[in-house]
Amino acid sequence: MGLTISLQQLKKTNFDSIQSLNDYLDQISMQVRVALDSCQWEKAEQLLNKILTILPEHLVALSDLAYVKRKSNQLEEAYAISLSVLAIDPNYVKILDSLTTTCYQMKRFEEALHYAKRSIRLKEQEAQQSTHLYSLPTAVPTGLSKEKTRNIISYSLFGDSPRYCECAVVNTQLAKQIYPEWTCRFYVDDTVPSMVIQRLKSLDAQVFFVDNDKSKNNGLFWRFLVMSDPNVDCFIIRDADSLLSYKEKAAVDDWLQSGKWFHIMRDGIEHSELILAGMWGGYTGVFPHIQEMIQNRLESLQIRGRTVDQVFLREMIYPTVTQSVLIHDSRNLDGKSKAFPEFPLSDIEKIPYFHIGMIDIGALHTSIYIKDKQAKRIRWYLKNEQDETICTYDLDVRSSERVTIPLPYFYSLKIKEEKWHIHTETLEQ
Incomplete structure (x- = not known):
């Protein structure tokens, strides 16, 4: 999380050199990354505020804080923080992507589309300056192999x-x-x-x-x-x-x-x-x-x-x-792409919220009741209509009586229709 700052800015901190400040920022940023990866939003916010107390316009910390606020469902705060970052740097693509998602969740769809197109445009401009370039073969690709x-x-x-x-x-x-x-x-x-x-x-x-x-x-x-x-x-x-x-x-x-x-x-x-x-x-x-x-x-x-x-x-x-x-x-974000061609409609495309790349477990959730209040670890079995085991997994449980199991949509649908069922056994108490 190192950041170039002026000597005048450094004097406003308790650090005696830019290097010592950057070392501190790097240390905190590692802790932030662990907190983010483990979805510890409150801890991540506390760590980010340590940085922002010293450097209130630190773009990375501000954008991470906007992300934390959004994941904590504090959309208005996430939106306000994101706009403050954009005011500092209108071309900061990380915050444009964050604003796209925040606005989409706030159902501000046209605004989300605006930021998405801006993000794509800026990334395209950056890519045009890249030196990481390989030459393509001169032959025209032949299509699928017969094998x-x-x-x-x-x-x-x-x-x-x-x-x-x-x-x-x-x-x-x-x-x-x-x-x-x-x-x-x-x-x-x-x-x-x-x-x-x-x-x-x-x-x-x-x-x-x-x-x-x-x-x-x-x-x-x-x-x-x-x-x-x-x-x-x-x-x-x-x-x-x-x-x-x-x-x-x-x-x-x-x-x-x-x-x-x-x-x-x-x-x-x-x-x-x-x-x-x-x-x-x-x-x-x-x-x-x-x-x-x-x-x-x-x-x-x-x-x-x-x-x-x-x-x-x-x-x-x-x-x-x-x-x-x-x-x-489907949104023509770059202004030069094609619409998707016609396709046969199947049960897959009928899944609620369907789009290509959709996280499948998000469409329907399955939770199970833990009868054993002392259980710390269980094994669950998913059974079909013939009582055959489809799959089985071990799961650590906490004090909650109900736990959510991330299953594919069509599994959860069969459970909802009471065609399939889940059986559990305690492994550890």
């Missing part, structure tokens, strides 16, 4: 949350219907339950365990490794907690027929990024050393923020991608 194992839907998967693990299973099932010419690939580590790995493999998904060197990287980056795989011709990169859909398949098919090397999708006002990390694709043969690019980038960062993967794509990948790209954007 489906060379056409990859690439995911990162880590941890044992059903939000990601069960959605990964559902996506692998959906891919057989929606993307029959493609193969799902999951880059995983040993935090993914073995039963999830087995189910993915049984559905013909490829499972790649990252080695120790790669696992040191942020897991969100693993899915990008497909870009340099000589055994792959065509790839699309997706989020494990978002469902595949016929809407996106129509857009992908449109891209494959376009002769463009890359494809980008945006499907909402809040999609104000040049490349959304789970909504793009391309052909291999352009970025030969993606692992080294990722490693060098991460080593250069003191702090890895929430959107570190998308910032990497914006700064390191987009300048090359923009040379030959088809963009589908």
